[in-house]
Amino acid sequence: MASFTGLQSGRVYAVTVTAVAGHFSNQSATCQLATVPNPPGPLNITERTTNSLSVQWKTPGLMTGAPDISYNISYRSTGTGASGQSTSSLRYNLLSLSSGTFYTITVITVGPQDLGSAPVNTSVYTLPKPVVSLTASPLSTSSVKLQWTDPVDVKSYYSYRVQYSNATVPVGEKTVNTSFTDVPGLEPGTGYTFTVTTVAAAGSDGIPEHTFSYTKPKAVSNLLVEDLNTSAIKLSWSEQDDHKPTYSYLVTVSKRGSMVTNVSTTVESYTFTHLQPGDSYTFSVVTVVQGVKSDSVETSSYTKPGVVTNIAATGTTTTMNVTWDAPVGQVDSYTVTIYNDNVMENNHTLSNDSLELVFQNLKPGKVYVVRVVTNSGPLTEASLNVTNATYPNPPGTQMVEDQTTGSINISWARPLDMDLGQYRFSVFHLGQHNLTEHNWILLENLQSGTLYNITVVTVGPLDYQSTAVTTANYTRPHSVSGLTEAGITPTDVTLVWDQPENKAGYSFKVEVTYPNGSLFISVTVNNTTRIVTGLQSGSNYTFTVTTLTEDGTMATPVKVFYYTSMFPW
Template identity: 40%
Template sequence: MGQHYLLQASVFRAAVLFAVVVWIPHIYSDYPEPVSNLSVNSITVSSLNLSWTLRNGISPYYKVAWDVNLLTTNQTFMQISQLAPGTKYTFNVTSVASDNRTEGRTVEISQNTIPAQVENITLLNSTNSSLTLAWTPPLGHVDSYEVSVSGAELKIITVSTNSSVISNLMVGRVYNLTVTSVSGALKNISNIVQFATKPNPPEALSVSGQTNGSISLLWSKPLSMDGLNVSYEVSYRSSLSGVNLTLHQTTSLTATLTNLLSGSQYDIAVVTIGVKDLRSSLVNLTAYTVPNAVQKLVVSTVSTSSVNLTWLPLNGTSNLFSYSVSISSPDQTLSTTSNNYQITQLQPGTPYNCSVRTLIIVASISGPSQFIQCNTKPLPVTNLTASPVGTTEMRLSWFYQRNNKSSYLYNVSVNGERWIQTSNETTQISDLIPGNNYTFTVQAVVNGMISEPVAISAFTVPTPPGELSVSSVYIVWPVAFWENQ
């Protein structure tokens, strides 16, 4: 096989009386035997080995071609390198005769290189039940990717792009993940990466107690997270300062915020912190500290049927405040947003127990009550009369409707200077000067409250003259003058 031979053909032609023998040369070639058992082995991301056999005879060398590449060898194997990862190549192997021109039939084989390994796997997003991954597409060609997630059970997802969303995962757990690049029947698995789902938020966040400087919180463990180690972070912000503050992390299901402003609104958020420091969604709550008691509560104006209360406005979120004003006998509760209030329709000369407390209506909380005694003025006396008694005394009397109040007293003044107090509706003023005009004023007094004054003016009786005596008499009479006619 593979040798050259010279063949001659003889042609005989008969003619009259003579014969001619003509030799016509003809060349016949035998083509080399094609290779057999062509196979591929030792495949990597950028190289592979080809090998083949030749059943009979020998061949000086072989041509190996793929794409635009052509190599020759006198061996029955060849290593092909500098290939693109994950790419399918068709290799042609041809045996060549010793004349370096005659070739046997070409034998071909197709094979993929191993795809490149996926790198730079990153977590784009994590929820409490899903993970969103992305990675850099590797060099060369990839038909698809297999995303494997190991947890309670192995989950494999096949995708054609360089990202994947893995759903239906358990909350707050760590998962081992790999991404395998696939090209044909060949695969290349990535290094293992670990990502975790987020924890669930706390349940049933509520206020368990509050003072004028603190708020106590209570919550329940997140759902579906029994047996998992979690902690909690509490943050809060005053509506007045707008400054965000954060408590230290705690594993307890309670927390108390201290050093707060009284009567203020606080926006509170609690978050669960799980594995890999992942945080749940926030659970929000608006809460309020108890307002302080009102300061400098006074009765500023009093009449016979009303009292006016005033107090200092409180520090805090003033637009949240209203005030509850209470009065006894009969019990009444009134409301105002101002720092003063007039209580009307009261009985004259009557003592009342009054109190004021601050309310935050939106939260149904109130501060401590501040108490004060509220007494109305008594009515002025009526029918005041003054009757002289002798020349140096004056008897005063008046009428007053006591309304079953036995504790009435009366202040009686003489010319606004001399004061006498009595519990009767009559009194006698002595040591007066005869024949003088005096102004007497009477005011009712009850529970320390004094009525409007009622005044009357009267003269004392002058001193009568003594015995009449005559020491001399002068008589004067008129004299008439008559003219003579």
């Protein structure tokens, strides 16, 4: 047995053996023997993708120029069998690999006679695939929510590196094992770029995915209704303590849950016009930066209600009927108030479908002021005052206090439930009009025995007149004249007289009384003569004739005294 040293690796050597015996030798046949090749130089991964690995190595030491050298490459992932390839090159691309997977790669130098060197190993991951559908949405003024879909062919050991930066510098980094995360500690109203990288292992990162989002800007403060009228409301608010020039404001007005309109502005106030009177509106202000909105700040307010129109008050002696037309817009209710001498007498609140109210139990002949107030929410709007008066009560029944042939003195009871000094009386007769504060009147320069219709009304405030109280009264007729006897017998006396102003409807009452004053006879006649019969002879009688008008008004009676004659003896 012989051992050769100092040979080159991976070479083929011809070996002969010569037998020597003394001077004799015998050479054997030549035998081809090869040395084991040296292992390749260190393995170097020159390129990685999600499904391939490029491996490179150096020529094994002391084997430069060695013929018939090749390399066997085998690779395997955890839990799988090995795959092998052969190449004469110093590099090899492993294809159709699984993404984000840990591979162990072994390279052996294969020399002559298929002798293999000691193996050279390396381990490495293929790159993981990137996340899918990365989105960022503002959570608050200081945080953003990131979400994504796991990469295709995701592995349980994957993690995700989340990096974020503002426009100038990196801000932070975190690693998570879920497909979502919240990023806190950010500045309000600021734009951030977010990068999510799939990590299979340290140094084995997928292609980064990027997205961008703003944090929510801070909300405005001190939102106020600064001024309002029936169709416009002005809003004002304070800007944020970190206000940025890129901010704008979206101002929205809505009614009963439905948006009316919205506007964008860069100043801290806005006036909405063309609103409905008396309606409730909700106003919201949102700060906006690049389409990202802050939390909404809201307030509510009513516009002032409109004023009622065509208000009218119509009175009777104890009531006042108030009517009006509804204003434009919305009204919750109406409050109707009535005053007397600047003191409220009564008020009522009515539903918005009522346009009329009757005040009861008022005093007659009083001036009242009426006002109608429209109510919408906490706001009210009063109408102009309307003044009117109740009608006075009529005077009481007329009574004749005295009559003459040329005058009538009448009186009447004062009207009920009315205060002295608050009314007067108008007295009408024969087209004449007399105004007096007294409850009586003397009508003079009248004709005797004539029927007069006398009307009295109470005159109250605003010259309103009560219903009329009318009476018909005669002046006294003139007394008869020339009353005398036209013949006397023991049992009869014939009377005759004249009426200086005899008028249609006159009659005459003839009364005969005994000397003791007791009545003998009373009779009414229509002519100016009367024969009184049935008297006692030689007796003294009183004869009275009184002119009567048609209603029995009497003139001053005229009396004469006569004796009947005696019967002859």
